[in-house]
Amino acid sequence: MAEGLRERKKRETRQRLSDIATGLFLEHGFLTVTIADVAEAADVSVNTVYNYFPAKEDLFFDRSAGVVEQLSRWVRGRDEGESAARAVLREMRAEVESVSPRIGLLEGYDRFMRVIHEAPPLRSRLWSLQQEILDHLEATLREEAGAADGDPLPGLIAGQISWIHGTVFVAVGREMLKGRNPDEVSREMLVLLDDMEELLSEKVLNYAVRGA
Numbered sequence: 001m002a003e004g005l006r007e008r009k010k011r012e013t014r015q016r017l018s019d020i021a022t023g024l025f026l027e028h029g030f031l032t033v034t035i036a037d038v039a040e041a042a043d044v045s046v047n048t049v050y051n052y053f054p055a056k057e058d059l060f061f062d063r064s065a066g067v068v069e070q071l072s073r074w075v076r077g078r079d080e081g082e083s084a085a086r087a088v089l090r091e092m093r094a095e096v097e098s099v100s101p102r103i104g105l106l107e108g109y110d111r112f113m114r115v116i117h118e119a120p121p122l123r124s125r126l127w128s129l130q131q132e133i134l135d136h137l138e139a140t141l142r143e144e145a146g147a148a149d150g151d152p153l154p155g156l157i158a159g160q161i162s163w164i165h166g167t168v169f170v171a172v173g174r175e176m177l178k179g180r181n182p183d184e185v186s187r188e189m190l191v192l193l194d195d196m197e198e199l200l201s202e203k204v205l206n207y208a209v210r211g212a
Contacts, residue, residue, distance in 0.1 A: 014052045014062075017042055021059035026111050030060060030119035057125040060115070068132045071165055072140035075208070084141060084208040088161050089197055092168060096189045104172040105182040105189075113177045134162045145208040153207070160204045164196050 020042045024033045035056055039046045053059045061067075071088060078087035092103075099105045104113075116122045138158035141147070147154050168189055175185045197205075 010052075013048075017044070017049055017052055018059055018062040021053075022062075025060060025115050030056070030115050030122055057121055060122060061125060061129065064129055064132075067129060068136050071133060071137045071161060075137070075140050075144060075161075078208075078210050080211045082210055083206050084144065084157065085161055085164075085200060085205050088164060089193060092164065093190065093193055096168070096186050096193065099182050099186045103169060104176055105186055107182065109173070109176040109182075110179055113173045117177070130162070130166055133165070134158055137162060141208055157204055157207045160200060164193070167196065168192065 017038065021033070021038045024037060024041060033056075035049050036046055038059065039049045042049070049059075053062070058064075074088050074091045075084045078084060082090075095103050096105070101109075116126060138155045141154040141158055142149075142151070145154060171192055172185060172189060175188070176182070
């Protein structure tokens with residue numbers, strides 16, 4: 001369905017506010033910049049900013065909804081005969097091999113990570129996002145595997161898959177914070193993914209195989 005003019009303008013305004021706020025956060029730090037500063041820089045009212053972003057943290061993590069749903073999308077899109085864990089491993093390797101900025105493999109990512117490290121509210125929000133990813137994935141695995149409500153296995157498997165995803169993101173952030181070259185970090189992350197796959201049990205690697 002085609003995007004209407006009203007929806008497009010709202011999307012563009014939201015993106016503009018986020019871009020302006022991110023620039024201010026990178027330049028001055030998250031704790032220093034206020035919503036009023038963002039509103040002034042964007043030439044809008046404070047209420048307008050709050051209409052799009054209920055909290056200042058939302059301005060920084062403006063794409064969090066897509067991140068929360070990412071693992072579930074990969075699991076739902078797995079190939080015939082492919083398990084949930086192997087689908088995520090395949091997609092993660094593709095992201096790393098392509099040196100994708102979506103996982104932090106880009107020049108300047110160290111500035112983004114430094115803002116997070118210097119702001120406890122952002123670190124707390126990041127932890128909350130990780131929990132949302134886990135909960136969302138557990139619900140998806142339960143549905144995809146047809147597991148009963150009381151079955152603990154979807155939650156356990158979700159924890160293992162989320163561990164893969166989270167470990168790579170943390171490792172990328174740590175290395176990029178050192179100002180390293182994205183291509184070099186990419187090669188190291190591929191080795192890390194291989195190491196993590198070897199640690200996973202066959203039960204995890206063969207859970208929720210499509211078509212089984």
